[in-house]
Amino acid sequence: MAIKSSFVLAALALLPFVSAQQSVYSQCGGIGWTGGTTCVAGTTCTVLNSYYYQCLPSSSTTSKSSTTTSSHPTTSSPPPTTTPTTTASSTSSAPSSTVTGYVKTSGQKFTLNGADYVVAGTNAYWLAQQTDADIDTAFADIAAAGLTTVRTWGFNDVTTAQTYGAYYQLWTNGTATFNTGAYGISRFDSVVAKAKAHGLRLIVALTNNWSDYGGMDVYVSQLNSGGTHDTFYTNAKIIAAYENYISEFVGRYVNEPGIMAWELANEPRCSGSTGSASSACDTTGSTIATWAKTISTYIKSIDPNHLVAIGDEGWFQEANPPTYPYAPGVGINFVTNLAISTLDFGTFHSYPESWGQSANESAWGVQWIIDHASAQKSANKPVLLEEFGVTTNQTGIYTQWWNTVISSGLTGDLIWQAGSQLTNGASPNDGYAVYPTGTVYPIMESAAAALKVRG
Numbered sequence: 001m002a003i004k005s006s007f008v009l010a011a012l013a014l015l016p017f018v019s020a021q022q023s024v025y026s027q028c029g030g031i032g033w034t035g036g037t038t039c040v041a042g043t044t045c046t047v048l049n050s051y052y053y054q055c056l057p058s059s060s061t062t063s064k065s066s067t068t069t070s071s072h073p074t075t076s077s078p079p080p081t082t083t084p085t086t087t088a089s090s091t092s093s094a095p096s097s098t099v100t101g102y103v104k105t106s107g108q109k110f111t112l113n114g115a116d117y118v119v120a121g122t123n124a125y126w127l128a129q130q131t132d133a134d135i136d137t138a139f140a141d142i143a144a145a146g147l148t149t150v151r152t153w154g155f156n157d158v159t160t161a162q163t164y165g166a167y168y169q170l171w172t173n174g175t176a177t178f179n180t181g182a183y184g185i186s187r188f189d190s191v192v193a194k195a196k197a198h199g200l201r202l203i204v205a206l207t208n209n210w211s212d213y214g215g216m217d218v219y220v221s222q223l224n225s226g227g228t229h230d231t232f233y234t235n236a237k238i239i240a241a242y243e244n245y246i247s248e249f250v251g252r253y254v255n256e257p258g259i260m261a262w263e264l265a266n267e268p269r270c271s272g273s274t275g276s277a278s279s280a281c282d283t284t285g286s287t288i289a290t291w292a293k294t295i296s297t298y299i300k301s302i303d304p305n306h307l308v309a310i311g312d313e314g315w316f317q318e319a320n321p322p323t324y325p326y327a328p329g330v331g332i333n334f335v336t337n338l339a340i341s342t343l344d345f346g347t348f349h350s351y352p353e354s355w356g357q358s359a360n361e362s363a364w365g366v367q368w369i370i371d372h373a374s375a376q377k378s379a380n381k382p383v384l385l386e387e388f389g390v391t392t393n394q395t396g397i398y399t400q401w402w403n404t405v406i407s408s409g410l411t412g413d414l415i416w417q418a419g420s421q422l423t424n425g426a427s428p429n430d431g432y433a434v435y436p437t438g439t440v441y442p443i444m445e446s447a448a449a450a451l452k453v454r455g
C-alpha cells in the first residue's frame, strides 16, 4: 500500500542534471528541439512522434518504475524538494486493503488477477479537494452501493498558489512547477489510499478540455499565448509540458494497484463553446487521434502497468448521421480511435439534454448505448459509458439505460455523479449528483449488482 515516492525521490536526486547527455526519459530530438540529442548509456533516442524523441531504456525488460519522475529539459520545473507526507500509513480504521494486482483487458472484458473485473462505477471529480475525513465518507458511500470503480480528476493547474484543496501544477510565466507541498500531490496520495481502503479503484483523467481546474487552456495561455484551444494537441512545447506533467503524476503511481486506468483528457474537443475550431484542427478526428497516439504511447513508455483511454464523449463520424452526436464535427471519431493500439478501452458519455435530444432522451440514450456496444464488439475492446446524466425523470431513464447496458453487452458504466453528505454539507451538485438518501441510489445499487451477475 505504500507509495513509492520516497524511493523515486531518492533516485531522482542522483540523476545527472548537468550533463551533455540526455538522461533516461528526457527529450532528445524532434521538431523545434534545440537541446542535446545524445542519450546516456543504456538508453536509446527513440522517435515517439515528429515533435518528440525520447531517451528510452534500451532493453524493453528494464524496470521503469525507479526513474519515472526524471524531468524533461523543455520545462524548467525543478525537482520536488518536499518530502511527501506519508498519507498511506495514516489511513483510518478501514479494513486492510484487498486491492492488489492491475486491471487488464481480455477481449471486451476487464480482468483482475485472472477473474472478471466489472466496472460498475461513478464519477466524483471533487475528491482530492476534500479533507481526509470527507474523502473517507465519499468512498464509504460509494463502496456501500456495491460500486467498484471511481473516476476522478488528476489535474488542477493554477496560476496563483492556493492554501486549500489540491493543485498539482503552479504556472508562472510559462513555467510549470509540480506541487509537492501540503496542498499538492500528497492530497492525491490520500485519495488513492482511501479508495483502496474501501476496496475501490480509480480511473484518473490527467487534464480537462474544460477550463475548470485549469486544464488545456492554461497550457495554451502559458506556452502559446493567443493560440486557439486546439493548439494543446499540436504545439511542441505544450506536448512536452503535458508529458512532463504526466512523468510526475503517472510516474508517482506506476506500481499502484489502486489506479485502474489513466485518461488523456476529460472530453477533448477541437473547439470552444462557440462551435468554431481552428482550421488546423481536423473536426472529423485526425488531429486528436494523432495526439491520443502520442500521449498514450508516452504513458505506456513510463507506466507499463496501467490501462489507458482517451476520456472522450464517444462521438461517431457517420456519413448520414441520424442526430448531431453521430457526426458533430468536434474532432472525435470514436470508431477509429478505438483501433489505436496504445488505447486499451473506449469511453463515451451521454447528455441528451445538452446535445439537442431533450425531446427523446430516454430512447435516444438507449440507441446511443446499443451503437457503442456494437462498436465495442467490432473492435473487441472494452467500452465504458463513463459519464451520463439527465435532469428529468432520472429514475425512469437511468433504469432503462442500465437495463440496456446489461442487455447490449456493453462492458460497464459510471454515472455522473455520486454525492455524499460531507462535513460542511452536500458534495458539489451540478444538477446530476445522486445522494444515498435519494431515489436514484437504490436503482444504482441494483444495476451494479445486476452487472456483476452478468459479468
Ligand SMILES: *[C@@H]1O[C@H](CO)[C@@H](O)[C@H](O)[C@H]1NC(C)=O
Pocket (backbone or CB within 6 Å): 172, 173
Ligand atoms: C514574470 O514576467 C514578468 C514580466 O516579464 C516579470 O515582471 C515577473 O517578475 C516574472 N515573474 C516571475 C515569478 O518570474
Ligand SMILES: *[C@@H]1O[C@H](CO)[C@@H](O)[C@H](O)[C@H]1NC(C)=O
Pocket (backbone or CB within 6 Å): 209, 210, 211, 217, 229, 266, 267, 268, 269, 271, 272, 273, 274
Ligand atoms: C472545451 O473547452 C472549451 C474551452 O475551454 C470550451 O469552450 C468548450 O465548451 C469545451 N467543450 C467540451 C464539452 O468539451
Ligand SMILES: *[C@@H]1O[C@H](CO)[C@@H](O)[C@H](O)[C@H]1NC(C)=O
Pocket (backbone or CB within 6 Å): 360, 363, 364, 367
Ligand atoms: C428517438 O430516438 C430513437 C433512437 O435513436 C429513434 O429510433 C426514434 O425515432 C426517436 N424518436 C423521435 C420521436 O425522434
Ligand SMILES: *[C@@H]1O[C@H](CO)[C@@H](O)[C@H](O)[C@H]1NC(C)=O
Pocket (backbone or CB within 6 Å): 362, 363, 393, 396, 397, 400
Ligand atoms: C420516464 O422514463 C421512462 C423510461 O423511458 C418512461 O417509461 C416513463 O414514461 C418516463 N416518465 C415520465 C414521467 O416521463
